[in-house]
Amino acid sequence: MQKTDQIAVIGAGLAGLTVARALVDRGHSVVIFDKGRGLGGRMASRRKDGWRFDHGAVALRPTEDAFTAFVNQSEAQGNAAHWKDAGGWTGLPGMSGLVKPVANGLTIHTQAEVTGLDRGPDGWTLRGPAEAAGIYFDHLILAIPQPQAHRLLSPWPYLQTQIEPAEMAPCWTQMVGFETPLPTDVTYASRNEGPISVIARETAKPGRDLPGDGWVIQASADWSHEHLERDRAEVETPLLDAFFTALDCAPVTPEIGMVHRWRYAQTAKPLGQAYLHDASLGLSVCGDWCLGNTAQDAFNSGRLLATALISE
Structure with missing residues (x-):
C-alpha cells in the first residue's frame, strides 16, 4: 500500500x-x-436525562498481550477502570470512553x-x-x-x-433506572438459561455518577432471535419481569426505561x-x-x- x-x-x-x-x-x-x-x-453508551448506560459491551477481559497493553494504556490515561465485580475493565465515563x-x-x-x-x-x-x-x-x-x-x-x-x-446473533438490551436502589447485593450476573444472559448494575461500575440505580439487562441470543421483530414496547415487560425474578426482588416501576435492538450483537460462528x-x-x-x-x-x-x- x-x-x-x-x-x-x-x-x-x-x-x-x-x-x-x-x-x-x-x-x-x-x-x-x-x-x-x-x-x-x-x-457504546446511551445517555438520557443524566443517566448513562453501557448498552453494548459490559466489560473488557483481555487475555492477550496486545489487547492487554491497549487496556492498560487506556487505564493509565484515565479512560478505563477495573471493575472487579465483572472481572474486567469498563470505560470512563462510559464504555465509549475507551x-x-x-x-x-x-x-x-x-x-x-x-x-x-x-x-x-x-x-x-x-x-x-x-x-x-x-x-x-x-x-x-x-x-x-x-x-x-x-x-x-x-x-x-x-x-x-x-x-x-x-454467523451473527441478535440481542435485545433493556436499560432501566430506579430512584431508590433495589434491595439486592447483585452487581453483575451472567446467566445461561432463561430470557436473560447478562445483568449489569451501572451504578456499581467505577467512575459512574448517575441520578439513581441504573441497570442494563441483556437478553439471550435465543430469546432475542425469537422476539427480534417485536415492537420495543412488547419486549420491555417480559424482560423486566425476568429481571426482577432473577434478582428475587419485588417489581418496581422504573424512573427511566429504554430498550435497544442489536441485530448483530454477537458472533454465533x-x-x-x-x-x-x-x-x-x-x-x-x-x-x-x-x-x-x-x-x-x-x-x-x-x-x-x-x-x-x-x-x-
Missing part, C-alpha cells in the same frame, strides 16, 4: 478505528464512514450510511454519504457486521462466499481468520466476527489487517 493511497473505512467500531489509527499513524490518508451517531459500535482516544485526530463522518459500492478504473466510490460524493478511494475496508458486509459485497459473489461461514483481503480489488474486510465474540477479537482483527496492509 502506497502512502499516497486514499483509504475509506466503513465502520467506526473498535475494529475500524483500530485499523484506521494504525494506518494514519504510518502516514496514510484515511476517511471513516459510519451510519451511527456515535463511535465505538457495540462499545475508543474516543483511538479516534482522536481521525477523519470520521457519522450518520453517513454507505448503501452501495462501485469499483471503476479510478478506484472505489461510495453510494450514500454526501461526504463521499466525487471521491475515489484506492482501498476500501469494511469493518462492519458480517450481514452488512455481505450485502455490500453483492456485486462480488465470490467474496460473499468467503465470508458466508460466519466466527469466520476463522483475522480478516479478508483482496489485493487485486483493493478491498479488505475485518471485524470481531472474523475471530470471535469479544472486543479483543475486534481489536485483533483490525490490528492484524493494518499490519498486513502496511507491509504490502
Whole structure:
C-alpha cells in the first residue's frame, strides 16, 4: 500500500478505528464512514436525562498481550477502570470512553450510511454519504457486521462466499433506572438459561455518577432471535419481569426505561481468520466476527489487517 493511497473505512467500531489509527499513524490518508451517531459500535453508551448506560459491551477481559497493553494504556490515561465485580475493565465515563482516544485526530463522518459500492478504473466510490460524493478511494475496508458486509459485497459473489461461514446473533438490551436502589447485593450476573444472559448494575461500575440505580439487562441470543421483530414496547415487560425474578426482588416501576435492538450483537460462528483481503480489488474486510465474540477479537482483527496492509 502506497502512502499516497486514499483509504475509506466503513465502520467506526473498535475494529475500524483500530485499523484506521494504525494506518494514519504510518502516514496514510484515511476517511471513516459510519451510519451511527456515535463511535465505538457495540462499545457504546446511551445517555438520557443524566443517566448513562453501557448498552453494548459490559466489560473488557483481555487475555492477550496486545489487547492487554491497549487496556492498560487506556487505564493509565484515565479512560478505563477495573471493575472487579465483572472481572474486567469498563470505560470512563462510559464504555465509549475507551475508543474516543483511538479516534482522536481521525477523519470520521457519522450518520453517513454507505448503501452501495462501485469499483471503476479510478478506484472505489461510495453510494450514500454526501461526504463521499466525487471521491475515489484506492482501498476500501469494511469493518462492519458480517450481514452488512455481505450485502455490500453483492456485486462480488465470490467474496460473499468467503465470508458466508460466519454467523451473527441478535440481542435485545433493556436499560432501566430506579430512584431508590433495589434491595439486592447483585452487581453483575451472567446467566445461561432463561430470557436473560447478562445483568449489569451501572451504578456499581467505577467512575459512574448517575441520578439513581441504573441497570442494563441483556437478553439471550435465543430469546432475542425469537422476539427480534417485536415492537420495543412488547419486549420491555417480559424482560423486566425476568429481571426482577432473577434478582428475587419485588417489581418496581422504573424512573427511566429504554430498550435497544442489536441485530448483530454477537458472533454465533466466527469466520476463522483475522480478516479478508483482496489485493487485486483493493478491498479488505475485518471485524470481531472474523475471530470471535469479544472486543479483543475486534481489536485483533483490525490490528492484524493494518499490519498486513502496511507491509504490502
